[in-house]
Amino acid sequence: MIAVPTTPVREPQQDRSRATRQRLLEASVQAMAELGWSGTTVAVVAERAGVSRGAAQHHFPTREDLVTGLIEYMTEVRAAEIETAAAGLRSGPRRTEQVLVVLVGLYRGPLFRAALHVWTAAAVDESLRAQVRPLEAALGRTAHGMAVELLRVDEQTPGARETVQATLDLARGLGLGELLHDDTARRARVLRQWAATLDTVLPPSS
Amino acid sequence: MIAVPTTPVREPQQDRSRATRQRLLEASVQAMAELGWSGTTVAVVAERAGVSRGAAQHHFPTREDLVTGLIEYMTEVRAAEIETAAAGLRSGPRRTEQVLVVLVGLYRGPLFRAALHVWTAAAVDESLRAQVRPLEAALGRTAHGMAVELLRVDEQTPGARETVQATLDLARGLGLGELLHDDTARRARVLRQWAATLDTVLPPSS
Structure with a gap:
């Protein structure tokens, strides 16, 4: 083109x-x-x-320069995506299922697919791994902070931090599952139930 | 060697x-x-x-023959692994955290890493995807059945099926996360909390 x-x-x-x-x-x-x-x-x-x-x-x-540029650019775009996704849900009461759809959205689409190829390559390439790891860790912290904010979670509540982490791990697992099957209906059912679970074990802080 | x-x-x-x-x-x-x-x-x-x-x-x-052999062999070994993992936990009361460690173990180690490379390759190769998809779907059903059995879940309970699915998706997400960081302590905390959540929202059927 x-x-x-x-x-x-x-x-x-x-x-x-x-x-x-x-x-x-x-x-x-x-x-x-x-x-x-x-x-x-x-x-x-x-x-x-x-x-x-x-x-x-x-x-x-070199290709190495391209890959470095790509990794940094992807990280910036994904961080901006987290910001944008959060913006629409900041005010009003917690709407757990909508928040989950946003969080799962961070592990979908071309950016996630591109990241997955980079991670898989990094799994067998130590210097690439050293390059990717700190960026992913920073991105993970950003996503976690956003999830805590949108879910209106008081992180002092015992188990709250781990439940938010599990939610992000679940989102990542759903994204990986989607690689082979595009099972939208199944994903929607899992998220609806997950939202009900969160509302039970992790009610929003006032 | x-x-x-x-x-x-x-x-x-x-x-x-x-x-x-x-x-x-x-x-x-x-x-x-x-x-x-x-x-x-x-x-x-x-x-x-x-x-x-x-x-x-x-x-x-050809390399294609090797890959086909590898995919079938991996599927067999992973199915056998599910069986073996389940065997030790079949009798006695449900021990949720131990069951979770077993489930998460299905998404760790060389077999999971090998599978991840195959999935990522299949993501950009339609004929490979067609080959992998039915095997993964069958394996997913086996893992689901095992999880239902070990967690002593009555699948008639509303939401039970989706909560078990979420548990397997979470396990997959933890496995993918481990690719870049080996954060054993974090994983253990997430699983302990997840076990507590399951015991709350999905008590074992008698």
Whole structure:
């Protein structure tokens, strides 16, 4: 796919370079989600972004540079996604099932698929693992904080912290399950029941 | 690593062939767990199994044949693992936390890691997905049945079925989380709390 420039305004060199980098990063996430780890090369990403191979190599001289850029970019986008998802549910009473749908949404779609390919590659590559681990840990803390906030949980309540962690682990497990089967009805039933469980064992703090 | 034959007894041709195939399959799971999808080739597996390249190719002429053999073998071993894990907990009262440790154990270790590499590859390969999906679905039903039995759950209780499903999804999510971090203490806390939750919302049927 060749992207056609839509803006007639001549951008300054620096802005153009930033926009090119952004296009390459977006294309790299799509490529990782659709083609997996070994399919995501600088050449493939350049073509998908509609950027010349030379321009792509200016931003990412090696595949390693591309992967590093991709991992950082994915982390930023996923953190922003958590923020956006939370925004709509901040006011009003706790609506547990809706909160769960939001949390599960963090482990779905192209970003999650791309991340899964990176994690699986990192499982057999120690230096990649060292690169990914701190970013995932930070993202995990962000997701946890958001879940605590949206579920209106008092973390001083014994077991509350672990129940929120279990909720995020469940969401991750559902995301992995969806990789092979797209069983939307089953997922909805599990989440409805999970919401009822949370309302029983972890009532919202006032 | 070259395997040294330990038995001085001359085996009939057919038994030897079966033993060779078995060694190759075991080596293929280890290779998949340690090296990932692209590292698991007939040559690598032959070397790890201490089998000549020619003998390996007799059993698995192509990498596709090896992968098919590996997937079927993994499914059998995982089903047997479920059986073995359940056996020790069948009699006596329900011990929820121990049952959870068993269930989580199904999503750990080399077999789970190998399976994860296969799933991730299948996510971007439709024909592989078609091959893996029915086996995973059957395995999921076996695990579910075992969980229902060990947790002494009456599936007629509203929500019981979904809570058991959530428990298996949680176990899968914990397994995926372990790929990057080996946080044993955190996992133990989550499981202890989850056991308490199950004892509250899903008391064992008499």
